[in-house]
Amino acid sequence: MKRIFLDVHALQTVPPSNLNRDDTGAPKSAVYGGVPRARVSSQAWKRATRTYFRDEHLLDPSELGVRTKKVAEVLAERIVALEPSLEGAALTLAAEVIEAATGSKIEVPKRKAGAAKDGQEEPAPQSKYLMFLSARQLEGLARFAVEGADDIKAYLKDNKARAKAIADTRHSVDIALFGRMVADSADINVDAAVQVAHAISVHRVENESDYYTAVDDQNTDAEPGAGMIGTVDFNSATLYRYATIAVHQLGENLGQGLREDEPLTVPVRRAVEAFVHGFVASLPTGKINTFGHHTLPDVVIVKLRTTRPVSFVAAFEEPVTSELGGGHVREAVGRLAEYIPDIERAYGDSESTSTWVLRVGPATEKLTGLGEETTNLTTLVSSVGSAVAAQVEKPA
Numbered sequence: 001m002k003r004i005f006l007d008v009h010a011l012q013t014v015p016p017s018n019l020n021r022d023d024t025g026a027p028k029s030a031v032y033g034g035v036p037r038a039r040v041s042s043q044a045w046k047r048a049t050r051t052y053f054r055d056e057h058l059l060d061p062s063e064l065g066v067r068t069k070k071v072a073e074v075l076a077e078r079i080v081a082l083e084p085s086l087e088g089a090a091l092t093l094a095a096e097v098i099e100a101a102t103g104s105k106i107e108v109p110k111r112k113a114g115a116a117k118d119g120q121e122e123p124a125p126q127s128k129y130l131m132f133l134s135a136r137q138l139e140g141l142a143r144f145a146v147e148g149a150d151d152i153k154a155y156l157k158d159n160k161a162r163a164k165a166i167a168d169t170r171h172s173v174d175i176a177l178f179g180r181m182v183a184d185s186a187d188i189n190v191d192a193a194v195q196v197a198h199a200i201s202v203h204r205v206e207n208e209s210d211y212y213t214a215v216d217d218q219n220t221d222a223e224p225g226a227g228m229i230g231t232v233d234f235n236s237a238t239l240y241r242y243a244t245i246a247v248h249q250l251g252e253n254l255g256q257g258l259r260e261d262e263p264l265t266v267p268v269r270r271a272v273e274a275f276v277h278g279f280v281a282s283l284p285t286g287k288i289n290t291f292g293h294h295t296l297p298d299v300v301i302v303k304l305r306t307t308r309p310v311s312f313v314a315a316f317e318e319p320v321t322s323e324l325g326g327g328h329v330r331e332a333v334g335r336l337a338e339y340i341p342d343i344e345r346a347y348g349d350s351e352s353t354s355t356w357v358l359r360v361g362p363a364t365e366k367l368t369g370l371g372e373e374t375t376n377l378t379t380l381v382s383s384v385g386s387a388v389a390a391q392v393e394k395p396a
Contacts, residue, residue: 103185134172176253
């Protein structure tokens with residue numbers, strides 16, 4: 001497949017919030033263009049996108065994976081579902097099979113190892129790091145474990161390569177998009193098809209601190225004062241968000257499809273549509289009960305290219321300033337309206353590049369004419385998916 005890239009850009013304003021905390025509990029920040037900016041890490045938004053796939057039913061559970069240290073317990077449940085008589089041995093079977101398939105040691109964490117000596121139930125063994133396996137890989141490994149249950153060690157001596165192959169085929173959509181690292185078996189790593197930038201504010205931001213008190217409901221008039229006091233840091237910002245999908249890498253990761261009867265274009269289109277929808281609509285949930293920061297982007301711009309990915313963050317290297325309290329969105333939109341045509345003229349390929357725009361409100365009018373305007377997210381996702389499928393079908 002030829003090189004195909006899908007760039008997703010968004011401007012999104014969030015009110016006072018703490019979407020993504022650093023080690024001190026303050027909102028993450030970065031210096032860009034010589035001034036402090038609000039920042040939301042790529043990991044935070046990738047996690048939000050992955051959970052959006054599941055929570056909003058964008059993808060069938062069979063097309064998703066599980067990322068956990070408790071992989072032996074997850075596999076054991078599937079083994080028992082296939083063969084209930086193995087319930088007592090399922091956890092041991094699962095640990096043996098996972099070790100063979102991934103090369104990773106599955107054992108009881110040292111901090112929990114003494115629990116059984118204290119009369120507690122023996123803790124379940126875990127991997128040392130988060131293990132990412134697709135639903136179909138777990139199903140295949142469960143069947144494998146049931147087949148060799150009579151003497152799993154002897155079975156693995158002759159079939160270890162098969163166990164490893166099961167763990168390295170039929171990747172889920174989220175593994176194909178976001179990749180997988182297996183520290184003890186690099187040959188079954190999966191290169192991510194998606195790159196997500198740290199979202200940063202288009203303007204200067206200084207963190208603020210909220211001093212709060214909580215009253216004890218059982219206090220009497222003779223007990224004035226708060227039952228609890230504290231502080232929570234926050235900021236508010238108009239964020240520039242960016243991600244890109246290497247569609248050709250996505251196709252390679254998915255292989256010929258999760259289903260035997262479908263061509264490559266089907267799972268690739270489904271994955272692209274899920275990512276665009278999930279990335280645009282998702283939101284990190286840090287301190288969300290405190291701040292209720294439920295917003296959606298004012299602007300989404302999607303570009304399909306055959307050259308290389310291009311971020312538009314340089315439009316905001318000089319920070320946007322708010323004139324007379326007029327906010328930041330209008331000027332940020334103006335920056336994009338000027339910068340995008342300039343960078344495309346200098347470096348782009350208009351013949352092979354397609355553009356879609358989804359915008360909300362009069363402050364975004366300057367982006368009219370930048371590309372094909374879509375009226376809602378559903379239309380945007382469908383149009384982009386159709387164009388990607390058409391590109392995938394073209395001969396290299």
